[in-house]
Amino acid sequence: MMADIAMEGITKTFGKVVANKNIDLQVKYGEIHALLGENGAGKSTLVNVLSGIYIPDSGSVYIDGKETRLNSPRIAAEVGIGMIHQHFKLVENMNARENILLGNKKGLLLQKEKLNGEIVALSERFGLKINPDQKVYDMTVGEKQKLEIMKVLFRGANILILDEPTAVLTPQETENLFEIIQKMKDEGCAVIFITHKMNEVMMIADRITVLRKGETVKTLTKEETSPQELAELMVGHKVDLSIKRPKTEKGRVLLEVKDLQAVNEEGIKTLRGISFKLATREILGVAGLAGNGQKELCEALAGLYPITGGSIEYLGESLVGKSPREISSLGISMSFVPEDRLGMGLVAAMDMVDNFILKDYYKQKGMFVDRKQAREKARQAIKKLDISTPGINNSIRELSGGNIQKVLLARELNSNPSLLITAYPVRGLDINVSYKIYDLINEEKEKGVAILYVGEDLDVLLELCDRIMVLCHGEVMGILDADKAGKEELGLLMSGEKTDKLGD
Amino acid sequence: MFRLVKRSEISRKKSIVIRLLAILLAFTAAGILLLTLDLNPLEVYASMIKGAFGSAYRVREVVIKTVPLVITSLGIAIAFKMLFWNIGADGQILMGAFAASYVALNYGDLPRFLLLLLMFVAGALGGGLWALIPGFFRAQWRTNETIITLMMNYVALKWITYLQYGPWKDPQAMGFPKIPNFTANAVLPKLFGVHVGWLIMLLLIVIIHVFLNHTKKGYEIAVLGESENTALYAGMNVKNTIVSAIFLSGALCGIAGMIEASAVSNTLSVEVSGGVGYTAIITTWLGALKPLVILLVSLLFAALLQGGSFIQTAHGIPESTALLLQGMILFFVLGSEFFIRYRVILRKE
Numbered sequence: 089m090m091a092d093i094a095m096e097g098i099t100k101t102f103g104k105v106v107a108n109k110n111i112d113l114q115v116k117y118g119e120i121h122a123l124l125g126e127n128g129a130g131k132s133t134l135v136n137v138l139s140g141i142y143i144p145d146s147g148s149v150y151i152d153g154k155e156t157r158l159n160s161p162r163i164a165a166e167v168g169i170g171m172i173h174q175h176f177k178l179v180e181n182m183n184a185r186e187n188i189l190l191g192n193k194k195g196l197l198l199q200k201e202k203l204n205g206e207i208v209a210l211s212e213r214f215g216l217k218i219n220p221d222q223k224v225y226d227m228t229v230g231e232k233q234k235l236e237i238m239k240v241l242f243r244g245a246n247i248l249i250l251d252e253p254t255a256v257l258t259p260q261e262t263e264n265l266f267e268i269i270q271k272m273k274d275e276g277c278a279v280i281f282i283t284h285k286m287n288e289v290m291m292i293a294d295r296i297t298v299l300r301k302g303e304t305v306k307t308l309t310k311e312e313t314s315p316q317e318l319a320e321l322m323v324g325h326k327v328d329l330s331i332k333r334p335k336t337e338k339g340r341v342l343l344e345v346k347d348l349q350a351v352n353e354e355g356i357k358t359l360r361g362i363s364f365k366l367a368t369r370e371i372l373g374v375a376g377l378a379g380n381g382q383k384e385l386c387e388a389l390a391g392l393y394p395i396t397g398g399s400i401e402y403l404g405e406s407l408v409g410k411s412p413r414e415i416s417s418l419g420i421s422m423s424f425v426p427e428d429r430l431g432m433g434l435v436a437a438m439d440m441v442d443n444f445i446l447k448d449y450y451k452q453k454g455m456f457v458d459r460k461q462a463r464e465k466a467r468q469a470i471k472k473l474d475i476s477t478p479g480i481n482n483s484i485r486e487l488s489g490g491n492i493q494k495v496l497l498a499r500e501l502n503s504n505p506s507l508l509i510t511a512y513p514v515r516g517l518d519i520n521v522s523y524k525i526y527d528l529i530n531e532e533k534e535k536g537v538a539i540l541y542v543g544e545d546l547d548v549l550l551e552l553c554d555r556i557m558v559l560c561h562g563e564v565m566g567i568l569d570a571d572k573a574g575k576e577e578l579g580l581l582m583s584g585e586k587t588d589k590l591g592d
Numbered sequence: 593m594f595r596l597v598k599r600s601e602i603s604r605k606k607s608i609v610i611r612l613l614a615i616l617l618a619f620t621a622a623g624i625l626l627l628t629l630d631l632n633p634l635e636v637y638a639s640m641i642k643g644a645f646g647s648a649y650r651v652r653e654v655v656i657k658t659v660p661l662v663i664t665s666l667g668i669a670i671a672f673k674m675l676f677w678n679i680g681a682d683g684q685i686l687m688g689a690f691a692a693s694y695v696a697l698n699y700g701d702l703p704r705f706l707l708l709l710l711m712f713v714a715g716a717l718g719g720g721l722w723a724l725i726p727g728f729f730r731a732q733w734r735t736n737e738t739i740i741t742l743m744m745n746y747v748a749l750k751w752i753t754y755l756q757y758g759p760w761k762d763p764q765a766m767g768f769p770k771i772p773n774f775t776a777n778a779v780l781p782k783l784f785g786v787h788v789g790w791l792i793m794l795l796l797i798v799i800i801h802v803f804l805n806h807t808k809k810g811y812e813i814a815v816l817g818e819s820e821n822t823a824l825y826a827g828m829n830v831k832n833t834i835v836s837a838i839f840l841s842g843a844l845c846g847i848a849g850m851i852e853a854s855a856v857s858n859t860l861s862v863e864v865s866g867g868v869g870y871t872a873i874i875t876t877w878l879g880a881l882k883p884l885v886i887l888l889v890s891l892l893f894a895a896l897l898q899g900g901s902f903i904q905t906a907h908g909i910p911e912s913t914a915l916l917l918q919g920m921i922l923f924f925v926l927g928s929e930f931f932i933r934y935r936v937i938l939r940k941e
Contacts, residue, residue, distance in 0.1 A: 103935075392824060412827035424825075432821040438814070446815065446826045455807050 090153055092117045093138075093247055093278055098147035100133055107133040108144070109302040117246070120269060120279045122293035124286075126322055126518035127489065130302040131282045135249045138280075139171040140164030151247075170245025172236045174252045178224045184235050185220040188242050210241055214271045229377065230261035237268065248272060249280045254288060258377060259546065259579035266292050284322070286315040286329075287547070300324055323519050331526050331551040333570075334534055338554070339368030342403060342507060342538040343389075349397035350384055350562075358384040360562040361398065366538045368506070371529065373553030373570065374542040376582055381562035382542045383427055386511050389540070390424040391415050402507070413450070423505035425496055427512045427542075433496045436485040440466040440477065443484060444499050469498035473524070490521035497528060508532055511542040526552055546575050560584045607932050614928030618921040625916065629909070636903055643902020644895035650902070652786050656856065657894035659789040660685070660848040660865075662887055664872035666800045667719075667844030669881040673804065674817040674837050680726065680741025681845045682869025683748035684719035686862075688846020689853035690752060691718025693771070693860035696853075697760070700775035707777050711850055719846015720839040722748065727838030731831040745869065752862050760860070771860045780855035787855035793887075796844065801883040813837050845869065878925065896921065 091114035100108040108130045115121045123131045136142040138149065140158040148155050151167050158164045164171075178187050185203060207220050216234045224232060233253060240248060250269070254262045269292060272279050283289060289296055290310060298305040298321040305321050319327050343366040350359040359381050366372050374382055387393035389400060391412045400407040402420055415422060426432040434443050444462040452458055466480040473494045477487050484492055493513065500508070510529065514522040529552070533539055543549045549556050550570050558565040558581035566587035568577065581587060623633030644654055664681050671678035692715035699707060726740040755771065762772040780787045804810040812833045816823040823830050852864050875893050879886030900914040 390825075412825070416827070426825065428821065431819055432825045435815050435818045435822055437818050442811070442814075445811075446822070449808060449811060450827070452808070455809070457806060457808055457811050 090150060091115060092152060094150040095134070095138065096148050096150070098134060098137055098144045098149075100137060100142055100144045106302050108137070110147070111299070111302070111304050113297055113304070114307070115247070115278050115280060117278045118273055118276050119294045120273050120281055120292055122289045122296045123280060123282045123299065124284065124289055124296055124318060124322060125299035126284060127516050128301075128518070129299040129322070131299055132251060133302075134299070135171065135251060135280060135282060138164070138247075139169055139249060141171075165243055165245070168244060168246045169249070170240030170243060170247065171249040172233070172240060172251065172253060174255060176232050176236055178232060178235060180225045181223060183221050183223050184218050184227075184238070187224060187235060188220075188239050190239075206242070207238070210238060213275065214241065215268050216241075228261075229256050230258075230264065233257070233261075233265065234268070246276065247278045247280070249282070251282045252284075253281070254283065254285065255544075256378060258582045259575050260583060262288075285545075286318050289318065290315055298322055319519065327519055327523075331523070331548060332530055333552060333554070334530055336369040336534060338370050339536060339538075341365045341367045344401045345389070345398070346401075347398040348385070348388060348395060348400065350388055350393060350395045352384070358562050359388065359395070359398075362559075362562070362564050363398075364557055364564065364567060366507075366540060368536050368538045369533055370555070371533055371539040371541050371553045372567075373549040373556040374540060374559060375544075375546060375549050375556050375578055376559035378544070380559045380582075382511065382559060384562070385559070386424065386426065386509050386540070386542060389509055390422065412447075420507070421503055421505045422507045423500035423503060423509070425500050425508075425510040425513055427515070429492055429496055430485070433500075434484060434492065437483050439483055440469075440480045440495055443495060444469075444502070446499070447503070465502060469495070469502070473498050473528075490517045493517060493521065493525070497525065501528065501532065505532075505537055507538050507540075509540045509542075512544060513541070514548070515544070546578050549578075550575070558582055610928050610931050611925065614924045614931075615921065618924035621924070622917045622920045625913075625920070629913065631907060631909070636907060636909070639906050640896075640899030640903055642899075643906065644899040648785070650898060654891070654894045654898045655786050655790055657897055658887075658890050659787075659793045660852050660868045661872055661875055661890040661894060662793050663789075663796055663848040663851070664845050664868050665876040665879060665886045665890060666796055666883060667841045667848070668872055668876040669879070669883070669886065670800070670804070670813065670837055670844070671723075671841040672817075672876060673881050674813045674834065676727070676730065676834065676838060676841075677738045678723065678726075678741050678838070678841055679738055679873065680723060680744050680842075680869070681872055682865050682867065683741070683745035684722050684842040684845035685849035685852070685865040685869050686745075686748040686752055687722040688715040688719035688843075688849030689860055689864045690748075690755070690849075691715055691846065692850035693774075693853055696774045696778035697772065700778055702777065704777040704781075708780065708854070711778065711854060712847065715846045715850025715853075716843040717846070719849060720843035723838050723842020723845070724835065727835050727842075730838075731834040749862060752860065752864075756861060773859045774854065778854060779858055780851065787851070789851040789855050792847070792851065796847075797883045797887055800844075804883070809833070809836065874922065874926075 093115040095111065095113040098108050098111045111130065111134055113134065123134070125131045133142060137144050138158065140161040140163055143159060149158055150156065156167055179190065185207065188207065189203070204220050207218065210216065211218055216238050218234055218238055224235070227235065253265060257265060269279055269281065281293060293310055295307060295309050296313065296318065297307040298318060300322060316329065319329055346363045348359050348362040349357070352358045362385060364372065374385070376382055384393050388395050391407065391410050391414070395408060405418060407415055430436040435446070441459050441462045444466050445457065445459060449457050463480060469475060470477065470480070475491050475494045477491060484495055487495070497513070513525050517525070529539060529541065541553055550573065553570045555567055556570050556573060556578065557567045558578060560582060561584065565581035565584065619637060626633040626636055643650060645651055664685060667684070668678055668681055692711040695707070695711045695714045699710065702710070722744065726737045726744060729735040729740060730737045757769045760771045762770050780789060782788070783791060804813070812823065812828050815826060815828065816830060816833050820830060823833070848868065849864060853860050857864055871893065875886060875890045879889040896918055900918050903909055904911055904914050
């Protein structure tokens with residue numbers, strides 16, 4: 089018997105890249121179906137086909153047993169498909185009600201009372217607490233997401249697609265979201281849930297379809313599988329899911345930051361008195377929801393972001409107001425792997441060689457640039473980090489995300505740093521590369537490097553780092569010992585509850 | 593219906609085939625136009641080639657037209673490489689010509705080599721400083737350089753007009769608004785029948801090629817053009833790089849202005865740029881910002897202009913038709929860039 093929602097033989101190519109290759113997916117009403125796969129496995133492409141954004145090269149979609157041509161998002165909405173995108177599509181300076189109404193064709197005039205009634209009814213049914221009069225710019229990320237869900241439900245969707253909905257949420261918000269998803273299931277909706285986090289799948293999904301390199305690997309029920317098996321299906325071979333934390337004797341304090349303050353271009357405070365110490369042979373993790381001062385902190389340390397108060401001392405030498413080149417001329421070897429790899433750390437259109445000379449070309453004598461050494465270093469890096477690239481003279485734009493990150497790390501580690509700042513170094517990378525990067529970072533730690541690791545996955549932070557500093561609104565909420573802290577505690581700190589634990 | 597798909601990459605061979613097809617199509621389409629005028633397109637095309645390369649004199653004319661196009665394109669290429677949209681080459685040519693003319697008109701009796709050297713430096717300074725104004729605004733306040741450089745073209749043009757009708761008017765021209773001719777010492781000498789501007793052009797091609805690809809400044813310009821954040825991250829002085837690159841860009845245009853004033857018109861006038869500042873934008877772009885390719889494209893462009901003016905007299909074609917031909921060729925070639933970036937897929941339904 090055919091499932092309620094069935095996709096059969098979906099193929100979709102972009103240029104030379106086959107994003108989906110003959111994929112089958114079957115989902116039932118009243119079930120939570122997780123779509124699991126690494127980045128680039130084709131999850132997003134597949135659900136974009138289902139929501140009418142992409143038109144497949146071949147294959148068919150059946151809704152309630154009828155073949156349906158989803159040629160536009162509108163048609164998809166008419167048959168009850170609603171998608172909650174990872175990046176919210178809301179109008180910031182409108183309120184919740186106005187956002188819900190956007191694009192709706194129900195009547196000409198706004199019947200505020202009636203609409204409010206409908207919104208409240210939906211809220212109660214699904215446990216979505218929304219204030220219809222609240223402006224979007226006043227909402228937290230969690231509230232915005234609820235509004236997105238409400239928008240879709242209001243249009244009568246009963247097949248809901250959530251594209252990595254937990255990536256931006258705190259653990260508490262995630263729990264709340266899962267309750268809502270559970271309600272949807274109880275109400276008879278079909279929920280398709282995209283993720284690459286195994287523990288979430290095990291918590292909420294009924295059935296799981298694993299995709300790998302654009303193909304369906306297997307569909308299984310939660311009861312018959314384990315995180316270990318899922319990870320292996322995703323990657324295609326055996327993986328060890330534990331991250332090592334080599335025991336090292338913490339060395340002397342290398343970096344001391346006291347009461348660091350900064351404002352952005354609009355005059356809003358981005359760093360509000362951050363203080364911490366970082367020693368050699370330790371990894372200090374930085375946790376927090378995106379946009380709570382992590383980027384500014386990293387850039388301020390690297391001499392790229394102006395600070396308005398406080399001090400940064402490297403072995404007693406003040407770094408305040410110094411440019412990256414001035415810091416380097418003090419004999420301090422600081423490496424910085426920024427969050428925005430192609431927009432800041434590397435030049436996308438240039439080849440590996442030109443990217444390798446980015447930070448030290450100016451130290452060469454004379455007005456010309458010599459690339460001989462860099463060529464040699466690039467060749468070595470390809471071997472050492474196992475970078476797959478057509479050659480050292482191909483622009484790095486042609487490489488995959490993981491290989492781009494390897495190029496960046498290779499350059500930054502080549503300078504033998506004593507202080508390493510990494511911001512989201514594994515974001516968007518698949519399991520293999522992520523673990524390779526954890527290993528590299530641990531290797532540096534054992535060499536005696538002081539490491540600041542800004543991350544988003546709390547499980548990784550807890551396993552990899554020695555201590556974890558939690559930021560919220562540019563303030564330090566607490567600094568915890570990683571082997572004594574729990575996810576719950578971190579989550580509370582991330583949402584702004586302060587603790588008096590400030591590490592040492 | 594059909595839909596468009598962005599190409600991920602394209603092989604060199606394929607892109608050359610597309611461009612050649614575009615030129616072929618352009619001549620076919622233009623041929624239809626000529627047929628409606630009762631002209632044999634093949635004959636017209638043959639005489640265009642004859643008009644451009646048919647005699648030593650015509651080849652020399654093509655080279656003379658190529659020189660300012662190439663030098664200006666080199667200047668524009670430096671700015672474009674940094675994503676600074678310098679539309680102001682025409683004004684920079686005029687101001688370079690103005691500065692060189694100031695030297696030529698006031699110190700016309702200096703020994704030839706010294707005088708020409710001074711004019712050369714003045715031309716570079718004139719164009720460079722003129723370009724520095726929008727460059728400084730951009731570096732300091734992030735103004736939009738496209739508008740400012742464009743507007744400054746008109747300021748330059750009106751300034752030359754003022755000089756021509758006012759303070760610099762030749763008293764011996766019997767009331768005709770014209771600036772006096774330069775002395776013989778202020779005119780660039782000839783080598784193989786063409787003024788030595790072509791030699792300067794070849795030298796500049798080599799220098800700019802080396803500058804862009806093998807110097808620190810050239811590297812900084814390339815990084816900055818890709819991403820200002822990366823340039824800051826690498827510790828570059830962004831303002832300094834913008835300002836010096838823009839000065840260099842304007843200086844090259846100014847040199848083109850000096851050569852035109854000295855060797856071609858022997859005086860300063862509003863026609864000294866001849867619209868080269870705008871045509872050079874196209875040749876720069878088609879030349880992919882690469883000095884050697886720019887030379888090739890500019891040569892073809894100059895031949896097209898020369899051939900186009902020849903067929904006017906040879907076939908009695910009105911000037912507008914010759915311009916139309918040029919326009920169509922341009923249209924197809926520029927249009928083909930679209931097909932190099934996108935693929936069209938026809939869908940059966």
